[in-house]
Amino acid sequence: MSNENTCYRQFEDAAAKCLAGETLRTALDFSAYMQENGITPFGPHGAVCYRDNVLCYMLLDEGTDMPAPWTIWPEGDFNEEPTDALLDNDMKEAAWAHVNFCTDCGCGNPGGDKVVFGRLFEKVCNSVFVFYMPDAAALECVKRLFAIKMRAYDAV
Numbered sequence: 001m002s003n004e005n006t007c008y009r010q011f012e013d014a015a016a017k018c019l020a021g022e023t024l025r026t027a028l029d030f031s032a033y034m035q036e037n038g039i040t041p042f043g044p045h046g047a048v049c050y051r052d053n054v055l056c057y058m059l060l061d062e063g064t065d066m067p068a069p070w071t072i073w074p075e076g077d078f079n080e081e082p083t084d085a086l087l088d089n090d091m092k093e094a095a096w097a098h099v100n101f102c103t104d105c106g107c108g109n110p111g112g113d114k115v116v117f118g119r120l121f122e123k124v125c126n127s128v129f130v131f132y133m134p135d136a137a138a139l140e141c142v143k144r145l146f147a148i149k150m151r152a153y154d155a156v
Contacts (some may be wrong), residue, residue, distance in 0.1 A: 002006075006042065007033065007040055007041050008031050008035050009043045010041075010042050011031050011034075011041045011042060011060065012027075012028060012031050014060045015028065015031070015059065015060060015070070017026035017059075017061075017062055017144050018060065018061060018062040018069040018070070019070060021067060023070070023133060023135070023136070026134070026135060026139060027060075027070065027131070028134050029032065029136070029139075030139055033139075034048070035149070037050070037146075038051070039055060039057065039146065039150075041085075045057060046058050046059055046060075048072075050149070050150050050153060051154075053149070053153045054075050054144050055074065055075060055145075055149055055150070056072050056073055056074040056075055056142070056146070057072075057073045057075070057127070058071065058072050058073070059071045060071075062087035062097060064128050066130055068071065068133045069133070070132075070133050070134065071131065071132050071133075072130070072131040072142055073100070073127040073129065073130050073131075074112050074127075074128070074129045074131075074142060074145045074146070074149075075127070075149070076128070076145075076148075076149055077114070077128060078095070078115075078128055078129070078145065078148075079114065079115045079116060080116060080117075086144050086147050086148055086151075087117060087144055087148070091140075091141055091144050092117045092118075092119075094137065094138070094140075094141040095116070095117060095129060095141050095144075095145065096116065096117070096119060096121075097136065098141065099116060099124060099128065099129060099131045100124065100125040100127050100128060100129055100130035101121075101123055101124060101125065102123045102124065102125045103125075105141060105153050110123075111123035111125050112124060113122050114128060116128055127142060129145070
């Protein structure tokens with residue numbers, strides 16, 4: 001088995017240890033999506049990468065220290081208004097529902113004001129979005145955020 005296939009198997013095994021039911025099925029579908037799109041999970045510090053560029057950081061474990069066994073933090077500011085259909089109004093609303101407000105966790109700067117897809121939010125954490133125990137609808141939003149970043153990486 002190649003190294004690349006091993007990372008997907010690791011993701012699926014970790015998901016099976018800490019998720020169940022529909023959430024597990026959703027995670028396994030997400031694994032298939034990552035494979036189909038050349039997105040590699042389980043990089044350093046939980047990085048999920050596309051062409052050596054970090055798309056997000058992801059936690060998937062049985063521990064109880066984090067707010068959920070499966071958490072996704074997409075990378076990027078996402079401050080610019082999308083200029084195409086990748087994020088229509090419904091997807092922007094879905095993204096805004098996952099803005100990561102600062103809880104003074106000690107990860108760096110305290111939250112600040114950030115414009116996210118044309119809307120101002122106060123006290124936003126360094127990681128603009130967070131998805132706890134994402135369902136299929138939330139992962140659709142994550143995929144759209146990934147698509148924005150992947151298209152930018154493909155253009156370089």
